[in-house]
Amino acid sequence: MMHIAVVNVNTSRGMTEEIRRAAVAAASDGTEIYATQPHFGPESVEGSYDSFISAAAVLDVLAMLPAQTAGVVLAGFGEHGREGARELLDVPVVDITEAAAMLAQLLGARYGVLTTLQRCVVQIEDSLRTAGLLQRCATIEATGLGVLEVDTSSRSTLDALERAGQRALEKGADVICLGCAGMVGAAEELGARLGVPVVDGVAAAVQLVEALINLGLRTSKHGPFATPLVKARPGWPPRA
Amino acid sequence: MMHIAVVNVNTSRGMTEEIRRAAVAAASDGTEIYATQPHFGPESVEGSYDSFISAAAVLDVLAMLPAQTAGVVLAGFGEHGREGARELLDVPVVDITEAAAMLAQLLGARYGVLTTLQRCVVQIEDSLRTAGLLQRCATIEATGLGVLEVDTSSRSTLDALERAGQRALEKGADVICLGCAGMVGAAEELGARLGVPVVDGVAAAVQLVEALINLGLRTSKHGPFATPLVKARPGWPPRA
Amino acid sequence: MMHIAVVNVNTSRGMTEEIRRAAVAAASDGTEIYATQPHFGPESVEGSYDSFISAAAVLDVLAMLPAQTAGVVLAGFGEHGREGARELLDVPVVDITEAAAMLAQLLGARYGVLTTLQRCVVQIEDSLRTAGLLQRCATIEATGLGVLEVDTSSRSTLDALERAGQRALEKGADVICLGCAGMVGAAEELGARLGVPVVDGVAAAVQLVEALINLGLRTSKHGPFATPLVKARPGWPPRA
Amino acid sequence: MMHIAVVNVNTSRGMTEEIRRAAVAAASDGTEIYATQPHFGPESVEGSYDSFISAAAVLDVLAMLPAQTAGVVLAGFGEHGREGARELLDVPVVDITEAAAMLAQLLGARYGVLTTLQRCVVQIEDSLRTAGLLQRCATIEATGLGVLEVDTSSRSTLDALERAGQRALEKGADVICLGCAGMVGAAEELGARLGVPVVDGVAAAVQLVEALINLGLRTSKHGPFATPLVKARPGWPPRA
Amino acid sequence: MMHIAVVNVNTSRGMTEEIRRAAVAAASDGTEIYATQPHFGPESVEGSYDSFISAAAVLDVLAMLPAQTAGVVLAGFGEHGREGARELLDVPVVDITEAAAMLAQLLGARYGVLTTLQRCVVQIEDSLRTAGLLQRCATIEATGLGVLEVDTSSRSTLDALERAGQRALEKGADVICLGCAGMVGAAEELGARLGVPVVDGVAAAVQLVEALINLGLRTSKHGPFATPLVKARPGWPPRA
Amino acid sequence: MMHIAVVNVNTSRGMTEEIRRAAVAAASDGTEIYATQPHFGPESVEGSYDSFISAAAVLDVLAMLPAQTAGVVLAGFGEHGREGARELLDVPVVDITEAAAMLAQLLGARYGVLTTLQRCVVQIEDSLRTAGLLQRCATIEATGLGVLEVDTSSRSTLDALERAGQRALEKGADVICLGCAGMVGAAEELGARLGVPVVDGVAAAVQLVEALINLGLRTSKHGPFATPLVKARPGWPPRA
Secondary structure, three states, rough: EEEEEEEEEOOOOOHHHHHHHHHHHHHHEEEEEEEEEEOOOOOOOOOOOHHHHHHHHHHHOOOOOOOEEEEEEOOOOOOOOOOHHHHHHHOEEHHHHHHHHHHHHHHHHOOEEEEEHHHHHHHHHHHHHHOOOOOEEEEEEEEOOOOOOOOOOHHHHHHHHHHHHHHHOOOOOEEEEEEOHHHHHHHHHHHHOOOOOEEEEEHHHHHHHHHHOOOOOOOOOOOOOOOOOOOOOOOOOOOO | OOOEEEEOOOOOHHHHHHHHHHHHOOOOOOOEEEEHHHHOOOOOOHHHHHHHHHHHHHHHHHHHOOEEEEEEEOOOOOOOOHHHHHHHHOOOOOEHHHHHHHHHHHHHHOEEEEOOOOOHHHHHHHHHHOOOOOEEEEEEEEEOOOOHHOOOHHHHHHHHHHHHHHHHHOOOEEEEHHHHHHHHHHHHHHHHOOOEEEEEHHHHHHHHHHHHOOOOOOOOEEEEEEOOOOOOOOOOOOOO | OOEEEEEEEEHHHHHHHHHHHHHHHHOOOOEEEEOOOOOOOOOOOHHHHHHHHHHHHHHHHHHOOOOEEEEEEEEOOOOOOOHHHHHHOOOEEEEEEHHHHHHHHHHHOOEEEEEOOOHHHHHHHHHHOOOOOOOOOOEEEEEEOOHHOOOOOOOOHHHHHHHHHHHHHHHHOOOEEEEEEEHHHHHHHHHHHOOOOEEEEEHHHHHHHHHHHHOOOOOOOOOOOOOOOOOOOOOOOOOO | EEEEEHHHHHHOOOHHHHHHHHHHHHHOOOOOEEEEEOOOOOOOOOOOHHHHHHHHHEEEEEHHOOOOOOEEEEOOOOOOOHHHHHHHHOEEEEEHHHHHHHHHHHHHEEEEEEEHHHHHHHHHHHHHHHHOOOOOEEEEEEOOOHHHOOOOHHHHHHHHHHHHHHHHHHHOEEEEEOOOOHHHHHHHHHHHHHHHOOOEEHHHHHHHHHHHHHHHOOOOOOOOOOOOOOOOOOOOOOOO | EEEEEEEEEOOOOHHHHHHHHHHHHHHHOOOEEEEEOOOOOOOOOOHHHHHHHHHHHHHHOOHHHHHHEEEEEEOOOOOOOOHHHHHHOOOEEEEEEHHHHHHHHHHOOOEEEOOOOOOHHHHHHHHHHOOOOOOOOEEEEOOOOHHHHOOOOOHHHHHHHHHHHHHHHHHHOOEEEOOOOHHHHHHHHHHHOOOOOOOEEHHHHHHHHHHHHOOOOOOOOOOOOOOOOOOOOOOOOOOO | OEEEEEOOOOOOOOHHHHHHHHHHOOOOOOOOEEEEEOOOOOOOOOOOHHHHHHHHHHHHHHOOOOEEEEEEEEOOOOOOOOOOOHHHOOOOOEEEEHHHHHHHHOOOOEEEEOOOHHHHHHHHHHHHHHHOOOOOOEEEEEEOOOOOHHOOOHHHHHHHHHHHHHHHHHOOEEEEEEOOOOHHHHHHHHOOHHOOOOOEHHHHHHHHHHHHHHHHOOOOOOOOOOOOOOOOOOOOOOOO
């Protein structure tokens, strides 16, 4: 049994459950998904202030993962913290931002990202640039929906995604990444509407972390992701 | 049963068999590997002249894959042809160059590639640049071994790989990609010697193509990878 | 007498003749043009599948050029194979893609490329990126015409080129490259309509290869363009 | 009286005091420096795990700055959090990483950064890339000293800085940035030894934030740095 | 008393006076502004021909600055010559192009530049690229006004700036740089109209050169900005 | 008869004559070379101060070229002014920096530049970056010789060039550009010593400007190279 932890980056239990279901659906037989969320922080992450609080809160959770955890998915699109998680853990860590962009690059020539609010666009661009995955990104398009407004069972959410997707295709994308963990249920319907592959980051990341585990690959401890130094960190973690 | 075709890009049967074994070892239960090779072309691909002949020869083979093929691995590191394969086929196509670089990027901060002859370095650099994966490549180091000289059961091959790997670490790499399909057997031993993750492209690509198939994702036909137009191609394919 | 081979990349005899006439018109006194075409492959190259078949077919032709050939023009815009040709031959090899972009860069600040189908745009972008000539490219605009539909004696072709050219100027281009060997006859009329220099790649490449020959310069054999290694290439070339 | 808050990113009181003294020395007459530090987190920040905890802890402190604060200096070189601070606050926020690189770019053609441990190099590179200031960085050189080992009154620290500085000059730098807030006292001596300008980030940032305040400029609230949305953030801040 | 020379790059006395007033307004107490202009050259700089004449004329003026000059502002947006000035002088030299872009990068995520004529756009882009400051530039928008037509006391100038500014915001800018020394009086009104920070280069440069002087920093003489070699320069300077 | 003006950028008559001879040697039959030099300015250009004076002095000369001039070569490697020349003139203008880099890119995979003093390296890098030709430059190596010390008939100059060339090959270059107009006589001998093609910029530029003239191509007047506006330029030109 392969145990994978999927970490929602916000404190909304509903969204953790949604992400869990998507991860379970994407996981292979024999994979056990453990979905969790931070002990503190914003109920939705929309912007860098939230994202940096969330990054620390996620690192807090990662320090207490079940012992059998063989790999981790960070389920926040464009959010901060992945390099810290790779330092903290020896097991593979996959960020849904990278995962979605990578699979998209295997399926098309240029990918587009659909996100929530306009204010998140630059942060996603910066995240992809740091990850070395920006070159083949044609555009990042905002739907105008807040994270908690995204409801992939509603027509208005799907319509907003379709409009943003059409703009992405017009700008040269031939494959679409869902740029928010909460959009996870829209992939199939949106793909049918747009006629192009739609990659959900949570599903992509679950598959990628399984791939790394299957190949026995673990995070490099030779360079910047070496284990954090032993030192005093007063007041951390904040619990208790 | 998931059927994956793994295409050696040269006409050396020994190497096809070696690649097949590596692919089988990397594949999940329930995956059937079909290893094949071109009907014509160089017995080893070292340089662009060979690579372009091989690209056409690989496209020739891809046109006649078994009907049940659900995904394809192109097993030539830094070789040409992937965009043509993505046009020709609807099923996912994963190039071992991209696959190795992607998994490496999930494991470390900067990756290094070990290749055969010095003459191949620029071609690999160009392949990674076109793939949008060059930014986090620290260096591409040649071992000085020709493709058919690589023998991962011999000490001298492993020593040459270790020396090239050490140079890569000194230039900032913290994870290593094996930059030749024939190096496939060296990953474990080299990882032990260097103390960093070593990613073999064939194994990486098998896992990635399985991931795409598991998620029901297929190549985009909306953009440049649309099916080739119907037209006269006299003398093609060259067989019989 | 300076002998220059101009290689059409498709198997359309009409287009070879058209290219030959353009090359002769662009050549200096004392230059003899030898126009040729592949022995196999697509009658028009539109996309990467065609382009990779064509690359191999062109390499096949290049191996049998007349002995007195002093330089070669590859007459396919954005097509693959130039690095292979530079390995195979000692004489200078000029790709019309590079040639057009270079001369354009000497005439204006930002150039635009007009091509045939939308599906070719990314391939041309990738070709210019690999050639290190993308930075000053303002845009690549498709006319929507297939390669064999381009008829520079017809008003509708010229109108389509003018419309695409206007879009390029609006996006910042101040010089235009004709991005298809078949557009060769449109340079003068299009220049008059748009009021900017229009560079035809075949003419540019003929002049550049003459320049290299005049200066006694030949392809470097010190690096990646060293002569292909002697090895078995069963079934290659495909003729006979 | 202009009130500027200077925020040490770690919880070492000694370092806060050192930074305070440097800020006071760099400040103009009429500027009041308020030096502070996080309520929780690592006593030194060396790597991304520490840096992300610190980023949240710094945001926590920034939410409770004295009302008269007219500008903020983030005194962690290459650390995370600046975009979040710019969202949270209306007053100008200057990161010492950007400040040092900017002044260096006004003084020389290519700058080098001296940092503490090798593990910090990639993080600084990523920070400069995100800030759009990497192009003119010749190199980032590690001294091998931990943050709390840096003692600019000791000969061994100065010798280590000089050695790293010499390596930077050999790689093309003609101006040096001190890449750690704790190196603040070494600028003058190191400049004398190396014969090039040495820019301390804390001093640079104090001057830059004064410049912004003098010109009446405040953080843009039109784009991604708009004030964080009102929402539930359970358990945040962690105090009380 | 700190003496700063502000050099208008054209020979229009009215503009020198306008720039002087802006510099005085931006300078701190205790700073003395010495505004000057070339002895020869264009009355307005619009394009590279003017810009290169102006660069030499500015270098001529810089060779005769008052002895007490502690720093220099080059008051031409996107104009040539800054590297030459840095060679000639030991005191800090700040170009308003760099100054505006730097302060803008501290205030927002992406900046836009408003300039005079369309023909100046590429030159400004090239200047920012050479300065290593182009990455975060969202767009450069022309108002269509010639340098001497810009009259920041007129409604039509302000309206033209507002229209260009709106286009910049639509393309992703969240902070605006005034891309012409003559726009210096428009910052406040334009900021009010657009709702974003507006950075005037002259004011920014005065503050930056003060900052460098305050910190005792001078131009590096170790690298390419070493003092010009002693040699014959017949006919230079052109006065007599 | 095709008349081409070749403009030495310094005021050394000996060097003008040397350049003239090289240009004549490179020119085709029927081309008349008119070699000239500025009326004022440095006797050698080594650094940006000299380069900007020279740029204006060259523009002065260009305004008085013989009426029959059909094209212009700017014979200063890495020097400023080319964009101004393209504004001033309708006939094609070729900078030897661009010309050498372009022909080098047609001959090898990565080119190296050999220059005079170390202080010139960054300026050449910036010139190539602005020209959009830096990507394939492996390195720029200084010989340590001043411009007027270069004597291609002396063994010590050739030895210095060979040493710099060897360093370039070790850094990945497979073709060499002579990065100073005064190195013009060394191409053949250096090529024999290094075993790679050596491109002299003057010869390359003469051939390129002939190519443009042969094709009837002239500088674009549609964009930034439109003819300079009519305006007062008091004191310019400085003669008389």
